[in-house]
Amino acid sequence: MAVFTEVGFGEADALVQSLGLGPLRELRGIEGGIENTNYFATTESGEFVLTLFERLSAEQLPYYLCLMKHLAGAGLPVPAPVAMPTPDAPEKPRKGQQPPVPAEAACDLLHVVAGKPAAVVQKLSGRSELAPGAAHCAELGAMLARMHLAGRDYPRIQPNLRGLPWWNETVPVVLPYIEESQANLLRAELAYQNHVAESSAYAALPRGPVHADMFRDNVMFATDGDAGDAPRLTGVFDFYFAGTDTWLFDLAVCLNDWAIDLPTGRHDPERADALLSAYESVRTLNAAERALLPAMLRAAALRFWISRLWDFHLPREASMLKPHDPTHFERVLRDRATHPHAMAQALEPLLAA
Ligand SMILES: Nc1ncnc2c1ncn2[C@@H]1O[C@H](COP(=O)(O)OP(=O)(O)OP(=O)(O)O)[C@@H](O)[C@H]1O
Numbered sequence: 001m002a003v004f005t006e007v008g009f010g011e012a013d014a015l016v017q018s019l020g021l022g023p024l025r026e027l028r029g030i031e032g033g034i035e036n037t038n039y040f041a042t043t044e045s046g047e048f049v050l051t052l053f054e055r056l057s058a059e060q061l062p063y064y065l066c067l068m069k070h071l072a073g074a075g076l077p078v079p080a081p082v083a084m085p086t087p088d089a090p091e092k093p094r095k096g097q098q099p100p101v102p103a104e105a106a107c108d109l110l111h112v113v114a115g116k117p118a119a120v121v122q123k124l125s126g127r128s129e130l131a132p133g134a135a136h137c138a139e140l141g142a143m144l145a146r147m148h149l150a151g152r153d154y155p156r157i158q159p160n161l162r163g164l165p166w167w168n169e170t171v172p173v174v175l176p177y178i179e180e181s182q183a184n185l186l187r188a189e190l191a192y193q194n195h196v197a198e199s200s201a202y203a204a205l206p207r208g209p210v211h212a213d214m215f216r217d218n219v220m221f222a223t224d225g226d227a228g229d230a231p232r233l234t235g236v237f238d239f240y241f242a243g244t245d246t247w248l249f250d251l252a253v254c255l256n257d258w259a260i261d262l263p264t265g266r267h268d269p270e271r272a273d274a275l276l277s278a279y280e281s282v283r284t285l286n287a288a289e290r291a292l293l294p295a296m297l298r299a300a301a302l303r304f305w306i307s308r309l310w311d312f313h314l315p316r317e318a319s320m321l322k323p324h325d326p327t328h329f330e331r332v333l334r335d336r337a338t339h340p341h342a343m344a345q346a347l348e349p350l351l352a353a
């Protein structure tokens with residue numbers, strides 16, 4: 001469980017009551033997660049997740065919270081953040097008076113708990129599928145494409161804060177902790193990704209708001225079907241690494257997690273095909289995306305190798321924090337870099353179709 005900041009029952013109760021959710025019945029620290037403090041909060045209105053943001057600032061947070069609201073409003077299975085009710089609309093300002101500050105500027109989805117920025121979102125039903133099959137990957141691929149399309153009219157822009165500039169900043173910080181052969185791979189891959197980012201093909205990639213961390217443990221599937229029923233995706237959460245970035249990077253993050261054999265890091269052709277063809281059933285990849293898929297699979301592996309090295313070697317204080325294993329993404333990156341076209345080649349018949 002990652003509880004970086006302990007929240008008292010009384011303080012959580014005061015917040016949920018002011019949100020109009022009724023008195024707090026139960027408050028329970030959540031197991032899992034390494035970024036933020038999360039609690040399940042039960043009130044008479046239902047079950048919610050209270051998140052205290054440990055690294056993101058109040059200036060950065062409206063991008064994520066408003067994106068969740070936007071996607072939920074577009075019918076995507078995304079938990080909607082609970083807004084602070086606004087007092088009754090003030091009277092129209094008289095001539096010469098200042099107009100009121102628009103609610104958007106204050107962000108009524110962002111609250112303060114224990115001195116930290118905080119949000120309350122709906123608790124999703126279902127459970128994560130940590131051993132997904134092709135049918136789960138197909139559900140994911142179609143939802144990812146729908147999410148990309150639904151983000152096209154999202155007005156806010158904020159870079160992926162775990163994108164290339166962060167990789168360039170963080171690699172020198174982790175280099176002293178790793179072996180020479182690892183350092184060589186890390187430096188070489190970073191140089192390659194800087195080169196890719198300057199290419200005209202990269203500039204031609206479609207982009208918009210992306211989740212950028214849609215791993216198996218951030219997606220829920222229904223548990224109500226009988227065994228054998230087709231899986232049904234009921235939700236995706238943890239938007240706090242989202243940002244404006246290429247859709248292809250988002251897809252590569254998913255392929256690297258959902259469509260691989262975890263012990264070896266190698267891709268699984270059946271699951272990769274299912275994920276990609278379902279994505280393409282909603283939105284077809286363009287020529288630049290097809291060309292850069294191998295490079296983005298490497299980029300997505302690099303991103304999580306760096307963040308896992310950083311979390312592992314420079315940990316923060318938290319109750320029962322379990323950092324993820326960095327060597328997993330070293331293996332994935334070695335596989336993608338040694339066989340740069342393996343996954344993309346396996347997907348080629350699909351891409352050409
Ligand atoms: N909206 C939600 N509905 C149901 N469960 C949720 C929801 N949000 C979070 N959880 C539960 O809380 C756990 C931790 O949340 P999350 O993954 O967002 O942690 P984090 O520390 O913020 O992020 P990270 O995954 O980046 O470490 C999840 O594994 C899930 O069980």
Ligand SMILES: N[C@@H](CCO)C(=O)O
Nearest residue numbers: 213215241304308324
């Ligand atoms: N999904 C990330 C952790 C949260 O960003 C990882 O597995 O490294």
